[in-house]
Amino acid sequence: MDVQSYMHGIGRAARAASREMARAESRAKDTALLAIAEAIERDAAKLIAANAEDVAAARAKGLEPAMLDRLTLGPKGVQAMAEGARQVAALTDPIGEITDLRYRPSGIQVGRMRVPLGVIGIIYEARPNVTVDAAILCLKSGNAAILRGGSEAIRANQAIAACVHEGLRTAGLPHTAVQVLETTDRAAVGELITMKDYVDVIVPRGGKGLIERISADARIPVLKHLDGICHVYIDDRADLVKAIRVADNAKTQRYGTCNTMETLLVHADIAAQVLPPLAKIFADKGVELRGCERARAVVPMHVATEEDWATEYLAPILAVRIVDDLDQAMDHIAAYGSLHTDAIITEDYTRARRFLREVDASSVMVNASTRFADGFEYGLGAEIGISTDKLHARGPVGLEGLTSMKYVVLGDGHVRS
Numbered sequence: 001m002d003v004q005s006y007m008h009g010i011g012r013a014a015r016a017a018s019r020e021m022a023r024a025e026s027r028a029k030d031t032a033l034l035a036i037a038e039a040i041e042r043d044a045a046k047l048i049a050a051n052a053e054d055v056a057a058a059r060a061k062g063l064e065p066a067m068l069d070r071l072t073l074g075p076k077g078v079q080a081m082a083e084g085a086r087q088v089a090a091l092t093d094p095i096g097e098i099t100d101l102r103y104r105p106s107g108i109q110v111g112r113m114r115v116p117l118g119v120i121g122i123i124y125e126a127r128p129n130v131t132v133d134a135a136i137l138c139l140k141s142g143n144a145a146i147l148r149g150g151s152e153a154i155r156a157n158q159a160i161a162a163c164v165h166e167g168l169r170t171a172g173l174p175h176t177a178v179q180v181l182e183t184t185d186r187a188a189v190g191e192l193i194t195m196k197d198y199v200d201v202i203v204p205r206g207g208k209g210l211i212e213r214i215s216a217d218a219r220i221p222v223l224k225h226l227d228g229i230c231h232v233y234i235d236d237r238a239d240l241v242k243a244i245r246v247a248d249n250a251k252t253q254r255y256g257t258c259n260t261m262e263t264l265l266v267h268a269d270i271a272a273q274v275l276p277p278l279a280k281i282f283a284d285k286g287v288e289l290r291g292c293e294r295a296r297a298v299v300p301m302h303v304a305t306e307e308d309w310a311t312e313y314l315a316p317i318l319a320v321r322i323v324d325d326l327d328q329a330m331d332h333i334a335a336y337g338s339l340h341t342d343a344i345i346t347e348d349y350t351r352a353r354r355f356l357r358e359v360d361a362s363s364v365m366v367n368a369s370t371r372f373a374d375g376f377e378y379g380l381g382a383e384i385g386i387s388t389d390k391l392h393a394r395g396p397v398g399l400e401g402l403t404s405m406k407y408v409v410l411g412d413g414h415v416r417s
Helices: 003-022 026-042 044-060 065-071 075-090 129-140 151-170 187-192 208-217 240-252 268-284 293-298 326-336 349-358
Strands: 098-103 109-116 119-124 144-148 178-180 201-205 230-234 261-267 288-291 317-323 341-345 363-366 403-410
Touching: 003 109, 003 119, 003 144, 003 178, 003 187, 026 044, 026 075, 026 129, 026 151, 044 065, 044 075, 044 151, 065 151, 075 129, 098 403, 119 129, 119 187, 129 144, 129 151, 129 178, 144 187, 151 178, 201 208, 230 240, 230 326, 240 261, 240 268, 240 341, 261 268, 261 326, 268 293, 268 317, 288 293, 293 317, 317 326, 326 341, 326 349, 341 349, 349 363
Parallel strands: 119 144, 119 201, 144 178, 230 261, 230 341, 261 317, 288 317, 341 363
Antiparallel strands: 098 109, 109 403
16 A cells, blocks of 8 residues: 555545535534434444454554553443444534634624634544544534554444444445545554645654653644552542542553553552551452552552652552641642643631642542543543643633634724824
């Protein structure tokens, strides 16, 4: 295959489709989304079988457990994909919305209209559900999408793509509005991230190495987060029952996700009350603890190194540090956090407000598990990724994150004097 010619053909088709999608009626887009959901449910067994082949091949190649976890698709995951399509269909179409329309002294009216970004390239590893999430969000927001999944998920991604194309055809929309690359050649990625004539935004989803490489080489704007070093701080004014439940869930509900807690910070005054029961819970679930000297004096655990504070484990490993107060906890987060998600457990309203205001992260939480940092849980229907950048979009990127605003001016023969 001539990868360059193939990719430029994909790009031209996507650019043409993006113009059709930008003017598509909400009813047509919603019809496509509901048809996609029905096709996914109907073909659930086929999708799971294709994924099982991917998982078997990945396991034979020795892929690490965290990657296998993200790759695996079961009945619950298939149903979540269908439900995500229905949720996005139920959301208000943002395209064409005009806001802040105001008269100016000259008599003209000036406002802002929400419009699609155009063509979005998504590069991702392992997770086949990203194929659906990216497709449905780009579809509803009037964009065209070029999807390059990892070679380890090629069978499931192609099976899911067939469901997406069926939905687009049902609604009379161009099937080229969502294109899943059929090649696993890495050269395709190099072409995709430099095709600035055809692609408007790149969204990489995967390991830190992949995202750093894409960010360094892309000639197109990138929406990204590098890693998820998420913290939970248990304050001395926390309800300890809540604290234990939240900390347990934040770490053990799932290990291989970017919103999983990687460092637990505990106020010194309640460490002796909260750490022993938590340590037992974690030990029973096979979680290895690595703690500072003060934490090890309360509960036996491995020695935490400087590297542990800055590591996204994506595994049953947790770093634990005892701090003197809220300020020291926030200083630690500022030094080692990745701007992803951080939570405080406290019943003190003032401290909660300070934490919300002062912690620099794309999601900041009070008395809730970091595992909620997810587009589906936020009511976005799905997410195309999580952005820890501060420009354009931040946090889970849903429909609005895939749009831009342009100024519109309404006049009646007005001229400038």
